[in-house]
Amino acid sequence: MPTPLTHDDPVALGPYRLIARLGGGGMGTVYVARSSGGRTVAVKTMHAAIATDPAARVRFRLEVDAARVMGGQFGARVMDADPLAETPWLATEYVLGPGLDEAVEAGGPLPERSLRALGAALCSALGQLHRSDVVHRDLKPSNILVTAYGPKVIDFGIARAIGDDRLTRAGSAVGTPAFMSPEQATGQEHDPAGDVFALAGVLVYAATGRAPFGHGRAADLLYRVRYTEADLSGVPAALVPLLARCLAKEPRERPTTAELASHLHAGDGEFADHLPDRLLADIGRLAADVWRLVPQRLPAPSAEGDPSAAAAPLGRRPSRRAFLAAGGALAVTASAGATAWWCQRRVAPAPAAKKAPRQTRNLDPLWRYGEYTDLTMYGWGLTVPYHAYGSVLLPLSGPVKRFDPSTGRPQRDAVISGTWWQMAVRNDRLCSLERDYSGHGQSTAVVTWKDGQRYLEPTSLRFADADSRLQPNQILSVAGDIMYVALGSGKGGSRTGFEPSQVWTLRAGDLRTGRTLWKKSLPKRPAASTRLHFLAAKVVGGRLVTLQEVADRKVHAVVRDAAGGAVLWDTPCDVGDPDSLRSGIAADGRYLYLGGARLRALRLSDGAQAWALEGAEDCSPPTLREGVLYTVRKGAGLTAVDARRGRILWTEATAEADQAYTGWRPAVGTGHAYYRNGMQLRAVSLSGHDTALTYKTAAEQFHVDAQAGLILGVAPDGLSAYPLE
Secondary structure (H helix, E strand, O other): OOEOEOOOOOOEEOOEEEEEEEEEOOOOEEEEEEOOOOOEEEEEEOOHHHHOOHHHHHHHHHHHHHHHHHHHHHEOOEEEEEOOOOOOEEEEEOOOOOEHHHHHHHHOOOOHHHHHHHHHHHHHHHHHHHHOOEEOOOOOHHHEEEEOOEEEEOOOOOOEEOOOOOOOOOOOOOOOHHHOOHHHHOOOOOOHHHHHHHHHHHHHHHHHOOOOOOOOOHHHHHHHHHHOOOOOOOOOHHHHHHHHHHOOOOHHHOOOHHHHHHHHOOOOOOHHHHOOHHHHHHHHHHHHHHHHOOOOEOOOOOOOOOOOHHHOOOOOOOOOOEOHHHHHOOOEOOHHHOEOOOOEOOOOOOOOOOOOOOOOOEEOOOEEEOOOOOOEOOOOOEOOOEEEOOEEEEEOOOEEEEEOOOOOOEEEEEEOOOOHHHEEEEOOEEEEEEEOOOOOOOOEEEEEEEOOEEEOOOOOOEEOOOOOOOOOOEEEEEEOOEEEEEEEEOOOOOOOOOOOOOEEEEEEEEOOOOOEEEEEEOOOOOOOOOOOOEEEEEEEOOEEEEEEEEEOOEEEEEEEEOOOOOEEEEEEOOOOOHHHHHHOOEEOOOEEEEOEEEEEEEEOOOOOEEEEEEEEEEEOOOEEEOOEEEEEEOOOEEEEEEOOOOEEEEEOOOOOOOOEOOOOOOEEOOOEEEEEEOOEEEEEEOOOOOEEEEEEOOOOEEEEEOOOOEEEEEEOOEEEEEEOO
């Protein structure tokens, strides 16, 4: 996201007046700037301290030269540069198009026609570079911008002349491990064949949403690049043999860029004709956003310092992903040529100063059920309410209670034997895991309920090898027609936990056809444990994102390919109370957001940490809404955070947050965000940032029923309802 200039940023660089910051790293800062004639450019500079290093200046000059060689057709056209200035700078055109990584994360893998056109155009780009005896050495999705006229290759920070190793230590690997060639991974000569290897990896990513050698630590990636075969599952069948040649371990076995282009595309039609409509729409929206920037500059910090000043955003909402790649054209960090991307979205301005909270009256819930009801399910946790048939449904230890959302008046019960973790709502109907009476033994089926009556559709999902009596059987998520379930087989009765002899699997099934799409093994659990395999799950951008208990109270974020079930990455979650994660998953097409010891964002593509909020300890799981994360911080209360950059936008104006409850994520409506503080459910104004209303509550978990406009609070002794506004 563009941010205001700081007080000590220069007014201009060369003939360009600076407008805003796009980002920065260890080597320098990137700005939006305009010429006197009104042309908008991106300007990259080098920090003054680094500019004193002769080797750093040489690298900067080589980057300028490589960008000029690439030219405006296949790269960001160089408008001007002064690598010899006291503060070296480089100005290029402001490219209007998303990065390939952003395009895939937002819209999913590209179709075959787009892959072929993209690959052929990139072959032309690399061919032009290679004919000038220059190799890129860091070709990856984030270094490719997709415009309506073709892709543009950027970031030549580690490009160099073929055969020139003066700026590279012998035996060292420089680049991005996930897209390195085997020879580059061992610090050997990287010639044009190495760029072909990287190009094939880029096309695999564009086709599948993942790198060809997976994710993980750099050392593991480098090993797989050198010694294992690329994962081409999900690549269109017609392209598999061609890309496999490009990914050959021996450089001499790979095709040239010209040969590869001839097999990819005949060159017919305009590039835009081969792009998906959604991607074209995103490109079009970027063009109008450039002129909405208004120059702003932050004042110098006071003697005491003003920590809020640096977090001020620039402007109002140009678009959901404004300046995404236009700024990214030169938003380059120092290490391995990595590119930083910033996007613009609507944010509420930070208050000038803390305000005294307004006086509020402690209100009663709209309605409440169950003074003497135990809503704890056999030690597995508190029950979860659902919305279906225009009613609020509450599974108990036999019937499912049904309530009128507006009054809380009980309606006719539905007699369903399942439990909350074995239920889901699809097409406004409750479905559950039940015994398949049409099969043999205790096989399991997905049953749909209507007016308390069970029925099996002809194509209903059936799992003949799963025992319906096992209580830890679990529905994780339903995404469209696909249901994800954890199922077991082996010994165990209807009221027992896990047993050593049981076998547990994670499966995906098509509710429309009744087919099981894939099946993956799950780890053993301790005997008689009452901790489910999964705390939460969500499908985002072709990935199944799960919070999985790999052992009792030991939680990992495990992300799988939703289409095939393969684990894309797996990392531990640092949370004090695993049950807080049952409140749900905050994720978008770019990041998975986690609370706990501190709020942090993990890249959805590979699990690497994108940012962590420093100085904000003991955070609740976050809730994501319109690019803003809302979390509850111990002792501070509700806090709003810019989801892309990890910067605090504002914190609730209160001095009474000592009892702020971080064991559940906040509920967010259109005007207020809600969280528990002591024995109150506090409604915080999203515009005023202070407490607008409070409600009496003993609930520990709060579920949003958007259809009814309610927050449903669950306590061990009852269900209560509050207005969601």
